[in-house]
Amino acid sequence: MTRSLLLAPARLGYAVWALLAFVTVGLTALLLLIVLPGVERRRAAARAAARTWLHVAGLPLAVRFPERLPPGQCVVVCNHASYLDGIVLTAALPPRFAFVIKREMARVPFAGALLRRLGSEFVERFDRHRGASDARRVLRNATQGHSLVFFPEGTFTRTPGLLKFHTGAFASAKRANCPLVPAVVRGTRRALPPSGVLPRPGPLEMELLAPLTPTPGGEHAVRELRDRARAAILAALGEPDLTCCADTDRPPDTEPERSARASRP
Secondary structure, eight states: OHHHHHHHHHHHHHHHHHHHHHHHHHHHHHHHHHHOOSHHHHHHHHHHHHHHHHHHTTOOEEEEOGGGSOSSOOEEEEOOOSTTHHHHHHHHSOTTEEEEEEGGGGGSHHHHHHHHHTTOEEEOSSOHHHHHHHHHHHHHHHHTTOEEEEOTTOSOOSSOSBOOOOSHHHHHHHHHTOOEEEEEEESHHHHSOTTOSSOOOOOEEEEEOOOBOOOSSSHHHHHHHHHHHHHHHHHHHOOOBOTTOSOSOOOOSOOOHHHHHHTOO
């Protein structure tokens, strides 16, 4: 108890410093994103800003096996544990990737403006009609050569572990006939817990796993690719499988999976 009381001012001081640094770096990045032409230049600036903030905030990032990322088009899927995950992947991945993000983020004043300028793909989770339109747009962009990043769980929970995967990422890789790269992020749940508001310093890591190649076929091939990717992430993550758990604080399963499948020929 005494030690906790002694450490409390230091933890608060760090949190204030990290948040002030985030606002400073973020506002600078937003100004650059407003004036820079070309989405890839803007993504490169966002990548530099993400790396700068992680360094300043005492959150050193290690990227393991970056050579596993194919040089051409691919789809990356990653576990989701914290609001820091998007920053980590922005810092770790080349600027050719667009993030597929829940549409609620578009309405967050600061984050929404940044994400729009970075060419992010917003997907509606609760309105089925709009969600179907968003899913078709993402699939079209995949067939036009865009590299995409998905958090296929769709959300994160206070309980450590891996939730079920939606099929949108895997339908996109299958439609584009491009490699799918599973990835694992570690340390973000501890650095910024889902139930907390104050960040903590410490190392972060992103590990790229072996790329997977879609197999011929229709809906069955999409599900098979999803299951292979999830098994690889679950094995590397070392956290529980939450697919059978009811109390995971997960929002309703309303992502437009059926519309993504229906849009395939």
